[in-house]
Amino acid sequence: MRKFKEFIIEKFILFCGLATIFFVVLIFLFLLKQGLALFKTFSPFQFLSGKNWYPISEPAQFGILPLILGSLLVTLGAAVISIPIGIGCAVYIAEIAPSKVKEILKSGIELLAAIPSVVLGFIGMVTLVPLVKNIFHLPTGLTALSGSIMLAFMAMPTIVSIAEDALYSVPKSYKEGALALGATHWQAIYRVMLPAASSGILAAVMLGIGRVIGETMAVMMITGNAASMPHSILQPIRTLTATIAAEMGEAVAGGEHYFALFAIGIVLFIISFAINVTADLFLHKRRS
């Protein structure tokens, strides 16, 4: 009897392990099922390269190029801000900060990661957006730049904690060897530690960027939501994620617009899948 009970429990445990794979497949299948329905009436090529997103005009146009470029622009801006600051902070925490300060900083970074994106979006709306408007004398502060700055803060916790991990796991002997040869602490960091941790740091950057591309609420609240081709970073833009969040409420279930939003979901899923698999490969390489 006991044996039988344990057999059942162990099968349940295995089943739950497999459930993770099942959920990923299920997510992808359901996106595909709904999203691909769009391409019965609308060409996939038009979808990816069309410059007009007019989902409710007659006939409707579902070109997501402006949305892709909007996402890219915001992400690029966020990357430019968050990568140097994030890696710098990781090096400071891993190598320079005294151990008491280190613990406090790490907890602080964790808290930043925990702030809900809708709260960051709200704070961005009331502080950053007017600031950007006044500094650049714009008609509106709801711009790609505001979005980039806010998103940088969402990428930084990821970048800092994974890069710090990578630096921490570089064998001590590397650094000691460099110091013994007469290198200063900075030279040891710059010439030995950073190159040794490079694949982990690369993974950190990729995962940070992955977080930015998938971010929805903050970006919807502060980038102005204008679905037109972006020309400058000081302009309102709209991202892939914000489009889904903003329009799904109005789309009729089973209609073309509804399917088009799922098709955008497929694009997002594939992007995040690619980023995560590659980042995981880099992290794996470091361990082995």
Place this chain on the structure above:
Amino acid sequence: MRNPHRTQKIAFFFLFLATLLIVVPVGLIVVIIIQKGLPAISWKFLTDMPREGMRGGGIFPAIIGTVYLVSGAIIFALPIGLSAAIYLSEYAKDNLLTRMIKLAIVNLAGVPSVVYGLFGLALFVVFFKFGASILSGSLTLGIMILPVIITTSREALESVPHSFREASLSLGASKWQTIRHIVLPNAIPGILTGMILGLGRAAGETAPILFTVAAFYLPQLPGSIFDQAMALPYHLYVISTQVPNVEEKIRYGTALVLLVLVLFMNLVAIIIRYQFRKKKKW
């Protein structure tokens, strides 16, 4: 000639500056929200229905909605997540299947939150016909927080020393008895940490509940798990972008309640982990 010590000083200064650039804005965000939100907080604000089209009254149904959603999510995610963690740490061999499960977890963690929303809409709301309801929202959030729970629980389980397991097995205990009576009790603080972090994540997310449960304005409490409900993060989104002329105080007050809720849970998780590390006997 360049002086390496001066270069070091300059470099360290910039690293310090980078750290400040993260820490100071975070501190400012928290301080601003507390400062401007605190005047709004009163017993009435926390326990009253929203009134006058959300321009007055309180946020009680949003708080209750979030509590329901988060509880539902954890009831669903904890058993599955913990079991998956046990599988990975105790049973999994180093083979293709294990590699695939790990990859699946990495991917679940990386899927954008709005895509979870789409998935929840297609599967729970439409396919299973649960409608926009607490049930659909909880299940969607539950799948979303699985990776957090699995990763933290697995770390906790793996940090239990091998000698503990060997001692138990050598006394004639079966594998499951060893896990149940030796490994799990020693990993509880870590599992608890994972659970609380998952709760915090679920409480703060907006995108997954947009189309699966969230009600724009519903000044009553949900009666069953098949009802729609208001939720704090969505309510904050609504009053800060969709409804004009909401008093600033109410917005900041709502943001403060959400922030305190989420940060409090994270703080508890950090403290549990800290205490656990200090007390660890091995």
